[in-house]
Amino acid sequence: MLHHLRTAAAGLLLAAALAAPAHAQTAAKTDSLNLRKIYDEALLRGQSYDNLRYLCQNIGPRLSGSPQAEQAVQWGKQTMEKLGFDRVYLQEVMVPHWVRGAKEKGSFKAPKGKAQNVALCALGGSVGTSGKLKAQVVEVRSWDELAKLPDAQVKGKFVFFNRPFDDKLIEPGGAYSGAVDQRGRGPVEAAKRGAVGALVRSMTSAKDDNPHTGTTRYDDKVTKIPAAALSTLAADRLSAELKQNPAVEFELEMACQTLPDVKSYNVVGEVKGSKYPNEIITVGGHLDSWDLAQGAHDDGTGCVQSMEALRLLLATGLRPERTVRAVLFINEENGNRGGIKYAELAKAAGEKHVAAIESDGGGFTPRGFGVEAASPATVAKVQQWAPLLAPYHAGDIAAGHGGTDIGPLKGQATALIGYDCDSQRYFDIHHTAADTFDKVHRRELELGGAGMASLIYLLSKYGL
Amino acid sequence: MLHHLRTAAAGLLLAAALAAPAHAQTAAKTDSLNLRKIYDEALLRGQSYDNLRYLCQNIGPRLSGSPQAEQAVQWGKQTMEKLGFDRVYLQEVMVPHWVRGAKEKGSFKAPKGKAQNVALCALGGSVGTSGKLKAQVVEVRSWDELAKLPDAQVKGKFVFFNRPFDDKLIEPGGAYSGAVDQRGRGPVEAAKRGAVGALVRSMTSAKDDNPHTGTTRYDDKVTKIPAAALSTLAADRLSAELKQNPAVEFELEMACQTLPDVKSYNVVGEVKGSKYPNEIITVGGHLDSWDLAQGAHDDGTGCVQSMEALRLLLATGLRPERTVRAVLFINEENGNRGGIKYAELAKAAGEKHVAAIESDGGGFTPRGFGVEAASPATVAKVQQWAPLLAPYHAGDIAAGHGGTDIGPLKGQATALIGYDCDSQRYFDIHHTAADTFDKVHRRELELGGAGMASLIYLLSKYGL
Numbered sequence: 055m056l057h058h059l060r061t062a063a064a065g066l067l068l069a070a071a072l073a074a075p076a077h078a079q080t081a082a083k084t085d086s087l088n089l090r091k092i093y094d095e096a097l098l099r100g101q102s103y104d105n106l107r108y109l110c111q112n113i114g115p116r117l118s119g120s121p122q123a124e125q126a127v128q129w130g131k132q133t134m135e136k137l138g139f140d141r142v143y144l145q146e147v148m149v150p151h152w153v154r155g156a157k158e159k160g161s162f163k164a165p166k167g168k169a170q171n172v173a174l175c176a177l178g179g180s181v182g183t184s185g186k187l188k189a190q191v192v193e194v195r196s197w198d199e200l201a202k203l204p205d206a207q208v209k210g211k212f213v214f215f216n217r218p219f220d221d222k223l224i225e226p227g228g229a230y231s232g233a234v235d236q237r238g239r240g241p242v243e244a245a246k247r248g249a250v251g252a253l254v255r256s257m258t259s260a261k262d263d264n265p266h267t268g269t270t271r272y273d274d275k276v277t278k279i280p281a282a283a284l285s286t287l288a289a290d291r292l293s294a295e296l297k298q299n300p301a302v303e304f305e306l307e308m309a310c311q312t313l314p315d316v317k318s319y320n321v322v323g324e325v326k327g328s329k330y331p332n333e334i335i336t337v338g339g340h341l342d343s344w345d346l347a348q349g350a351h352d353d354g355t356g357c358v359q360s361m362e363a364l365r366l367l368l369a370t371g372l373r374p375e376r377t378v379r380a381v382l383f384i385n386e387e388n389g390n391r392g393g394i395k396y397a398e399l400a401k402a403a404g405e406k407h408v409a410a411i412e413s414d415g416g417g418f419t420p421r422g423f424g425v426e427a428a429s430p431a432t433v434a435k436v437q438q439w440a441p442l443l444a445p446y447h448a449g450d451i452a453a454g455h456g457g458t459d460i461g462p463l464k465g466q467a468t469a470l471i472g473y474d475c476d477s478q479r480y481f482d483i484h485h486t487a488a489d490t491f492d493k494v495h496r497r498e499l500e501l502g503g504a505g506m507a508s509l510i511y512l513l514s515k516y517g518l
Numbered sequence: 519m520l521h522h523l524r525t526a527a528a529g530l531l532l533a534a535a536l537a538a539p540a541h542a543q544t545a546a547k548t549d550s551l552n553l554r555k556i557y558d559e560a561l562l563r564g565q566s567y568d569n570l571r572y573l574c575q576n577i578g579p580r581l582s583g584s585p586q587a588e589q590a591v592q593w594g595k596q597t598m599e600k601l602g603f604d605r606v607y608l609q610e611v612m613v614p615h616w617v618r619g620a621k622e623k624g625s626f627k628a629p630k631g632k633a634q635n636v637a638l639c640a641l642g643g644s645v646g647t648s649g650k651l652k653a654q655v656v657e658v659r660s661w662d663e664l665a666k667l668p669d670a671q672v673k674g675k676f677v678f679f680n681r682p683f684d685d686k687l688i689e690p691g692g693a694y695s696g697a698v699d700q701r702g703r704g705p706v707e708a709a710k711r712g713a714v715g716a717l718v719r720s721m722t723s724a725k726d727d728n729p730h731t732g733t734t735r736y737d738d739k740v741t742k743i744p745a746a747a748l749s750t751l752a753a754d755r756l757s758a759e760l761k762q763n764p765a766v767e768f769e770l771e772m773a774c775q776t777l778p779d780v781k782s783y784n785v786v787g788e789v790k791g792s793k794y795p796n797e798i799i800t801v802g803g804h805l806d807s808w809d810l811a812q813g814a815h816d817d818g819t820g821c822v823q824s825m826e827a828l829r830l831l832l833a834t835g836l837r838p839e840r841t842v843r844a845v846l847f848i849n850e851e852n853g854n855r856g857g858i859k860y861a862e863l864a865k866a867a868g869e870k871h872v873a874a875i876e877s878d879g880g881g882f883t884p885r886g887f888g889v890e891a892a893s894p895a896t897v898a899k900v901q902q903w904a905p906l907l908a909p910y911h912a913g914d915i916a917a918g919h920g921g922t923d924i925g926p927l928k929g930q931a932t933a934l935i936g937y938d939c940d941s942q943r944y945f946d947i948h949h950t951a952a953d954t955f956d957k958v959h960r961r962e963l964e965l966g967g968a969g970m971a972s973l974i975y976l977l978s979k980y981g982l
Contacts, residue, residue, distance in 0.1 A: 259961070421911075478962045479959055
């Protein structure tokens with residue numbers, strides 16, 4: 055019933071401060087007090103949650119190229135303008151325009167059985183079926199299994215990629231990494247062997263009927279075959295049926311298609327550094343979402359936290375010494391054109407990036423940060439600040455991955471930093487219709503924005 | 519989209535092991551491998567989630583003295599018997615029997631206004647209103663404010679205790695501790711001043727219409743006045759109305775009452791220690807819940823995790839060297855009779871308790887453990903194991919609070935240990951109708967049981 059109270063983390067911080075020389079003690083004390091200001095502002099007057107509600111509930115799904123993506127761009131710009139950043143602007147970029155279409159269904163049927171509908175959705179980028187596509191199914195769990203199949207067992211069939219998440223892994227992100235190759239490469243590898251379609255088990259350890267979309271990649275030299283994700287329950291049912299009746303037929307109908315590229319934008323809001331205006335810290339999330347989802351945790355949370363991080367610095371009077379930019383990147387989900395464009399423009403302008411921070415792992419309770427840098431000394435420098443962040447449970451700092459949107463800044467930024475939060479629930483809803491605003495918790499979200507603002511405060515004061 | 523992968527925690531563990539002498543290195547390696555076995559079993563074949571589903575959905579709310587509490591006792595006993603523990607038994611204990619009754623409603627009305635219904639519920643233990651109780655309201659936020667009110671402003675009125683959670687605090691448990699005195703002492707303090715009823719703001723920082731029940735304590739020397747919790751939204755509305763119209767009248771009708779005590783039971787499952795059978799480690803949660811709730815997070819999770827912790831040790835072949843008992847305590851919510859009885863029986867039998875562990879802060883993602891011990895050396899000993907638990911995000915070990923049920927073992931057990939998990943969502947649902955099974959996440963729950971089993975493994979091997 056009653057939760058334990060902890061003062062130990064604060065005690066650790068104090069001990070660290072006392073072991074340092076006097077000037078460092080003073081600085082650590084100032085920093086500690088300033089972080090507390092940031093958290094107070096976030097927890098008492100944070101705006102992330104209300105901003106996210108609007109994005110999710112008034113704009114909703116916003117796949118690149120959609121009218122909602124355009125609305126989201128305008129919303130992002132207006133929101134940043136209202137926040138009073140020094141400069142708010144758009145970066146034009148052409149983005150892919152894939153549409154799901156109204157028709158999307160599938161079923162399977164054993165030779166003498168009844169047709170069973172399954173929960174599925176087209177993978178992002180998939181071609182449609184041009185009417186109904188009917189074929190037998192061959193199930194595989196590894197590339198090796200596929201390679202060993204005789205041609206006759208693949209040709210003219212659906213290849214069903216059914217390798218599940220490895221549930222033993224503590225980080226669901228690791229399980230995702232261990233399964234997602236099926237979604238990315240499955241359709242191409244199946245087509246190379248003469249398959250007519252690809253069915254992929256949804257990328258989750260949850261057992262339910264939510265199909266998880268996500269991008270698949272074709273190869274221009276290989277026939278493009280339709281590709282769909284089955285819910286995990288549907289995948290289990292199909293797999294069980296195949297064990298009984300290898301001659302099961304699957305019928306797939308999808309009207310998805312790729313239209314010509316569309317003009318879109320990254321949204322950028324900037325606060326000039328008071329001492330080193332030419333040194334830049336970027337903080338961002340991606341504005342686009344999959345078409346099935348409100349894109350709450352993926353990645354509305356990263357967008358609102360990034361804007362909030364700047365707002366927190368201004369509202370607490372902690373104007374950054376280095377220039378800070380909040381960036382709402384477009385097109386992370388199916389192309390990363392926004393991230394690539396941002397890095398190109400930064401390079402062309404000869405900008406010096408101290409760091410880029412991304413929040414794209416959901417808006418759950420903070421843990422810390424993963425630091426991707428050429429030099430281990432850079433990681434160590436960020437780790438020095440762990441005692442300041444530990445009282446807020448955001449002090450878990452280690453070498454790690456930055457993020458997809460900021461990835462193209464590799465080599466241009468001293469460090470790429472991924473905001474890291476609890477992720478047990480993330481892949482249950484990732485890329486599904488269940489990624490909705492109600493899955494986000496106000497305090498968890500605001501704590502994340504405060505953690506990001508705190509790191510930016512330290513980066514902007516001390517550099518890297 | 520993609521979550522960062524971390525290997526740093528495992529690296530730390532390795533570094534710690536390498537710095538130690540050879541025999542300690544071997545032991546640390548063995549322990550590390552054994553913890554991995556425990557987690558594998560929990561994540562691949564964990565039974566906590568299915569057990570919890572049954573308890574929540576087939577038995578449901580189970581306040582002490584209710585038929586459902588009796589069903590839960592039988593379920594707990596049968597579940598432990600099926601798990602093949604060495605010995606499963608009940609400990610008889612008389613428990614309070616408070617019933618809410620069918621009628622429970624309230625409204626307020628400004629002199630010329632319309633009556634507005636409010637979401638409320640009786641506080642546990644409250645007397646009823648014997649028909650409708652109608653009176654004016656005086657709002658206070660502190661004991662000091664109440665003390666300074668002239669008698670005429672309190673007498674014959676409802677005292678409305680409306681001090682909110684301090685939202686700045688990082689741990690919601692701290693905010694709870696800072697507000698819950700209003701629920702516990704409010705009605706008595708109001709009655710001492712001649713009030714006819716007490717209204718208490720619900721114990722949460724969530725803004726919604728869920729009233730949160732919870733126990734209040736009368737004093738036999740003071741008139742027992744009816745006491746209800748208002749939802750936070752209702753409290754805000756009433757407060758706003760009072761600012762406009764201090765003459766607002768509140769009407770309360772509640773049919774709750776306290777019936778004679780009922781016979782009930784703690785459920786105990788024991789696995790004998792292979793080397794030190796007379797040294798005991800207790801792990802438990804409380805079986806009773808509030809009548810409004812399924813008691814999922816409070817405290818079904820603690821019950822199923824405690825049974826699971828023992829199951830994990832048996833299933834992985836890590837039979838404990840010291841005796842381990844899983845205890846489902848009865849009556850934590852409104853009396854703690856089960857906890858008191860357990861300690862009494864242990865004392866009477868001259869039992870030596872190495873440690874008692876309690877999980878009663880929800881079944882969310884683990885953090886670690888809070889250790890309550892007479893000697894700081896005991897806390898330090900438990901902290902030595904942090905590197906083993908850190909790869910599972912359960913290595914945050916500090917001085918802290920054990921738990922209500924194990925509290926009476928103070929002085930009899932070397933350490934009282936509280937299982938500590940992420941708690942941002944806990945007080946949103948605590949003691950409300952929203953504390954339901956769907957709020958619990960399978961992996962978060964199973965990770966908690968594995969963390970508890972891991973600590974028990976270490977305690978049973980090394981003692982304290």
